[in-house]
Amino acid sequence: MNTPVVRVVDLWKEYRENGQAVTQALRGANLEVAPGEVVALFGKSGSGKTTLLNLLAGLDRPTRGTVEINGRCLEQLGEAGRTELRRSRLGFIFQFFNLLPTLTAYENVFLALELAGRIQPQAARDALERVGLKGKEHRYPHELSGGEQQRVAVARAIVKEPSLILADEPTGNLDTATGDQILQLITERCRQGGTSLLMVTHTPLACRYADRILKMVDGVVTEDEKCR
Amino acid sequence: MRTVTRSFLRHLYRRRSLSLLQLLGIACGVAAVVGMALSARSALSSFSQAVEFLRGKSTHTLERLAGPMDESILRQLAADPAVVSFAPVLERRLKLGNGDLVRLLGIDPFLDRAIRPELSRVPFERRTSRSFEDSIAFLTDERAVLIEAGLARTLGLATGGSVPTLKGPLRVVGSFANPSGEPLILMDIAHTQKLLGLGGRIDHVDLILDDEGGFASRWREGYRIQSKRQRQDTFGAMVGAFRLNLEALSLMALFVSVFLIYNTAMFAVVSRRRDAGILRSLGASRAEVAGAFLTEIALFGTLGGLAGSLFGFLLSRALTEVIGGTISSLYFFLRTAPMPWSWWVPAAGVAVGLGASLLGSLYPLVELTRTDPAVTLRGRSGSRGNRRRAWIVALAGAGCLIASILLLAFFSKRVYAAFIGVFGFLFGLSLLTGVIMVLAEPLLGRVLASFGGLPGRIAAGNIIRNLGRTGVAVAAFMMALSLSIGLGSMIGSFRQSLIWWMGTQLRGDLYVSNASDMEVPEGFYEEIRGIPGVGGVDTYRKAQVTYRGRAIHVAAIQAGVLQRFARFGWVEGGDGHWEAVKRGDVIVSESFARSFGASPGGVVTLEGAKGPVDLRIEGVFYDYSTEHGLVMMDRATYIALYGDRTINSIAVFIDPSEPRKRRILDDIRARAAARGLPVSTREQFHRNILEVFDSTFAVTRSMRIMAIVIAFFGITGALLTLFIERRRDFGILRALGFSTGQVARMTLLEALGMGIVSFALSSGVGTVLAVLLIRVINLRSFNWTVFYFPDWQPYAVTAATALAASLGAALYPIWKVHRTYPQMQIREE
Numbered sequence A: 001m002n003t004p005v006v007r008v009v010d011l012w013k014e015y016r017e018n019g020q021a022v023t024q025a026l027r028g029a030n031l032e033v034a035p036g037e038v039v040a041l042f043g044k045s046g047s048g049k050t051t052l053l054n055l056l057a058g059l060d061r062p063t064r065g066t067v068e069i070n071g072r073c074l075e076q077l078g079e080a081g082r083t084e085l086r087r088s089r090l091g092f093i094f095q096f097f098n099l100l101p102t103l104t105a106y107e108n109v110f111l112a113l114e115l116a117g118r119i120q121p122q123a124a125r126d127a128l129e130r131v132g133l134k135g136k137e138h139r140y141p142h143e144l145s146g147g148e149q150q151r152v153a154v155a156r157a158i159v160k161e162p163s164l165i166l167a168d169e170p171t172g173n174l175d176t177a178t179g180d181q182i183l184q185l186i187t188e189r190c191r192q193g194g195t196s197l198l199m200v201t202h203t204p205l206a207c208r209y210a211d212r213i214l215k216m217v218d219g220v221v222t223e224d225e226k227c228r
Numbered sequence B: 001m002r003t004v005t006r007s008f009l010r011h012l013y014r015r016r017s018l019s020l021l022q023l024l025g026i027a028c029g030v031a032a033v034v035g036m037a038l039s040a041r042s043a044l045s046s047f048s049q050a051v052e053f054l055r056g057k058s059t060h061t062l063e064r065l066a067g068p069m070d071e072s073i074l075r076q077l078a079a080d081p082a083v084v085s086f087a088p089v090l091e092r093r094l095k096l097g098n099g100d101l102v103r104l105l106g107i108d109p110f111l112d113r114a115i116r117p118e119l120s121r122v123p124f125e126r127r128t129s130r131s132f133e134d135s136i137a138f139l140t141d142e143r144a145v146l147i148e149a150g151l152a153r154t155l156g157l158a159t160g161g162s163v164p165t166l167k168g169p170l171r172v173v174g175s176f177a178n179p180s181g182e183p184l185i186l187m188d189i190a191h192t193q194k195l196l197g198l199g200g201r202i203d204h205v206d207l208i209l210d211d212e213g214g215f216a217s218r219w220r221e222g223y224r225i226q227s228k229r230q231r232q233d234t235f236g237a238m239v240g241a242f243r244l245n246l247e248a249l250s251l252m253a254l255f256v257s258v259f260l261i262y263n264t265a266m267f268a269v270v271s272r273r274r275d276a277g278i279l280r281s282l283g284a285s286r287a288e289v290a291g292a293f294l295t296e297i298a299l300f301g302t303l304g305g306l307a308g309s310l311f312g313f314l315l316s317r318a319l320t321e322v323i324g325g326t327i328s329s330l331y332f333f334l335r336t337a338p339m340p341w342s343w344w345v346p347a348a349g350v351a352v353g354l355g356a357s358l359l360g361s362l363y364p365l366v367e368l369t370r371t372d373p374a375v376t377l378r379g380r381s382g383s384r385g386n387r388r389r390a391w392i393v394a395l396a397g398a399g400c401l402i403a404s405i406l407l408l409a410f411f412s413k414r415v416y417a418a419f420i421g422v423f424g425f426l427f428g429l430s431l432l433t434g435v436i437m438v439l440a441e442p443l444l445g446r447v448l449a450s451f452g453g454l455p456g457r458i459a460a461g462n463i464i465r466n467l468g469r470t471g472v473a474v475a476a477f478m479m480a481l482s483l484s485i486g487l488g489s490m491i492g493s494f495r496q497s498l499i500w501w502m503g504t505q506l507r508g509d510l511y512v513s514n515a516s517d518m519e520v521p522e523g524f525y526e527e528i529r530g531i532p533g534v535g536g537v538d539t540y541r542k543a544q545v546t547y548r549g550r551a552i553h554v555a556a557i558q559a560g561v562l563q564r565f566a567r568f569g570w571v572e573g574g575d576g577h578w579e580a581v582k583r584g585d586v587i588v589s590e591s592f593a594r595s596f597g598a599s600p601g602g603v604v605t606l607e608g609a610k611g612p613v614d615l616r617i618e619g620v621f622y623d624y625s626t627e628h629g630l631v632m633m634d635r636a637t638y639i640a641l642y643g644d645r646t647i648n649s650i651a652v653f654i655d656p657s658e659p660r661k662r663r664i665l666d667d668i669r670a671r672a673a674a675r676g677l678p679v680s681t682r683e684q685f686h687r688n689i690l691e692v693f694d695s696t697f698a699v700t701r702s703m704r705i706m707a708i709v710i711a712f713f714g715i716t717g718a719l720l721t722l723f724i725e726r727r728r729d730f731g732i733l734r735a736l737g738f739s740t741g742q743v744a745r746m747t748l749l750e751a752l753g754m755g756i757v758s759f760a761l762s763s764g765v766g767t768v769l770a771v772l773l774i775r776v777i778n779l780r781s782f783n784w785t786v787f788y789f790p791d792w793q794p795y796a797v798t799a800a801t802a803l804a805a806s807l808g809a810a811l812y813p814i815w816k817v818h819r820t821y822p823q824m825q826i827r828e829e
Helices: A049-056 A074-088 A105-115 A121-130 A146-158 A176-193 B002-014 B016-055 B073-079 B117-125 B129-140 B149-155 B189-196 B212-219 B228-238 B240-270 B273-281 B286-330 B344-370 B373-377 B385-411 B415-431 B433-465 B467-505 B522-529 B559-565 B577-583 B590-596 B635-642 B661-674 B682-696 B698-725 B727-736 B740-782 B793-823
Strands: A006-017 A020-033 A038-043 A064-069 A090-093 A164-168 A196-200 A212-217 A220-223 B060-064 B083-095 B101-107 B144-148 B170-176 B184-188 B204-209 B223-227 B510-512 B534-547 B550-557 B586-589 B603-608 B611-621 B630-634 B649-654 B679-681
Touching: A006 A049, A020 A049, A020 A064, A020 A220, A038 A049, A038 A176, A049 A064, A049 A164, A049 A196, A064 A074, A074 A090, A074 B273, A090 A146, A105 A121, A105 A146, A105 B002, A121 A146, A146 A164, A146 A176, A164 A176, A176 A196, B002 B016, B002 B273, B002 B286, B016 B228, B016 B240, B016 B286, B016 B344, B016 B698, B060 B212, B060 B228, B073 B083, B073 B204, B083 B189, B101 B189, B129 B144, B129 B170, B144 B149, B149 B170, B170 B184, B184 B189, B204 B212, B212 B223, B223 B228, B240 B286, B240 B344, B240 B415, B240 B467, B240 B698, B240 B740, B273 B286, B273 B373, B286 B344, B286 B682, B286 B698, B385 B415, B385 B433, B385 B467, B415 B433, B415 B467, B415 B740, B433 B467, B433 B740, B467 B682, B467 B698, B467 B740, B467 B793, B510 B661, B510 B682, B522 B534, B522 B649, B522 B661, B534 B559, B534 B603, B534 B635, B550 B559, B550 B635, B559 B577, B559 B649, B577 B586, B577 B611, B577 B630, B586 B590, B590 B611, B590 B630, B603 B635, B611 B630, B630 B635, B649 B661, B661 B679, B679 B682, B682 B698, B698 B793, B740 B793
Parallel strands: A038 A196, A038 A212, A090 A164, A164 A196, B101 B184, B144 B170, B550 B630, B586 B611
Antiparallel strands: A006 A020, A006 A064, A212 A220, B060 B204, B060 B223, B083 B101, B083 B204, B144 B184, B510 B649, B510 B679, B534 B550, B534 B649, B586 B630, B603 B611
């Protein structure tokens, strides 16, 4: 059996203020994502979805429990190891795009390659072409529509051919039609590249593209047979 | 990371208004430090060079303990076996026709060749017929002078020209280069004696000795022999306190500047938190993110440092003259030359700009790299963290305050420790700013709401919720305003103390001559004393002598006259002291008493013409004429001690009951004019002293202005950063129905709120600073008591400045609101 790309065991995250736990965002979450699998994670606001993604990306540290990416425990990797993992094995797509406003579309995509130590300008251009932005490489984020900005973010995520893409409400800031296009684009590119996708979302459209649907309730992940 | 660096550089361009403000802020900070340091250095270096040049190659100087000496001693010196060379000198200030003062040096051109060869070389060694004629003219023409080349250029004079002076025109027979750059007029000593009415007298003799011990044994009694080193030390000690104050002012400039640059660097870091989060999520390491920020900050520091060094250099041209004027007024007649441009100037500017920027960005950078990227990606949000942090910073501030108070309490006698204590105290208080703002939030909210309703309430909330940014800006602004109040109150109190002091000591109806190197003929004094209706004439003679290896001043007065007409301010006792002074006791100034631990009933031993003399100290009086210490005695005691009958000035007191007062004063004026002696009334004399005082503090005032300019940029930068960061909030407000005018009012009230808080804090801190400057720094630096006179003026000026600066700072953001508000959207990019 293949090693899961993501393996989460009994994951807890508490936010503290003045030394006392005030919020329990995760309460023993468990999760596995297989290679190439497209998983949609639903849940109400405040259920802990974004916290889970941040922990999977190593951007935040759990209170207890383990997170393994490609069989490697994030806690044991250390700060440098987690940074390296984000550079080479992980892609991130955000609701608010999070493009660097002072870089062009091409430069935003190329930055991901540069960080991964791959100086391949053509790969960045190809990635932009694959998301349908040929001819708009030299535009700044503010010169692009919301959908186009998210396409740049998708190109930035896929360009380094990661094993896992984490998407945090990638259509949350887009209209339905554009959101549908983006979902199609992300899932297609992931499937083409054999990349796993864990997508936090509210949109029922995601059911159409996901291999598996999960639901997050009060910090715990459960399987959801029926799509909303 | 080339792409990241590129993105950062583009960020600077995209927010060019803010970048320009930040750059100007750093440049102003650097300019203040460089300008102050350069001008202090120029003035003090001109001072050393002038002293060095005037002493030439002499190894020693011989002079009377007080006053000029008879030139007959030259014969004895010529016969002394220890003397290799000697040159007599008569040195006075000379007022030119245009009002400028220059140094007139009377020398013997033949004897002087060994001491100051560069002065005699030009006219006496060229073998042209014209030079020969000029050389002869220098010796034969009573009005012939050599003039320093720079002065000749300034006056547009060439050989054969004429220099108009208050002593009549002088004929230029040549010019010479003075490496110290000081304007100088050189004259044959015999002609100088005649010009000044000092026939047969010389001030000192410059010597080259080969047996110091032997020479000293023969000339010990009645003379002072000083080696070149001792002379330098004496001059160095003379300006010691002044130098220290200049250093303190430079440090103050540095202090405020570092605060501002810190402010700027912090904004640069804080406003890029989100970018840092994106980079971290893409896999950039903490070090790489920090490195990219450092590149931006280093660029700011370097460019700001370069621009600042240029501003600072230009500033130093103006300040050097001001500082030189102060040295001339108080210590040693000097014409200062500003420092020439050197590549060290931008190097120093970059070092200051870069150093302060890196220092300023250190804490925000560490904080940024420690913050979870997940948190930075969430964007700005209200947090209780700011308040908690404010308390932690306040605790550090309290620690700093306690340490400073301990330093001031236990080591305040050491002036450097006192300075460190004062700076530490200020820094500690600045760290309390955040917590005071938190505590004052309800009050601020009410005040701003009363001005602007809902926008006012939101403005108050914005100030407190963005404490990380506003706290530092308010602290920097508060510090600058405190400096303004502190320095203003100190100067005001000092001025009032001086006015009080003049009222006690300088009560004459008319003053004839008031410069310490001028002389009033004794016969003139006798003549005035004999005029019917004149109640008394006080003769004043002030001479510099050495006491316990340090330069002090001795003043000779007419005790009987002062007993009747003056009302001295006594540290202890009252006017009953004059009886003892008439009998031969002395009174000493407060600065003397503090410097040497002297007290009434004690003895001061002065080296007299016939050996050491013990003089009983009768009383201690307040005095601001010299910080080196003044021993005042009756003229009879002085003459017995030094044999010097010189009178520098006289004060004429008319009997209060005399009905012909005006006519008598006119008569005295006419008699003085006939002898070429300047006359001033009491009011004019007081005004002259106050003018000197004001010019002395001109540089301090410049620092006040610089502090305000620096603070202005600080608060403008803070506002603009807040504005840029909150554009999304503005979009929300727009969606809620806020008009452009309301958003503009909110921005204005935020600025006003920060100005009000800064001013309120600075009123307290500035008052404490004034008291520290008066009670600790002035006392330790100058050994005199300045009385604290509370005055509303510095507070009013500072309040107006705070208001103008904060409102001025809001103008640009308001303009941006008007220009862009309609297009603002509720979105991140």
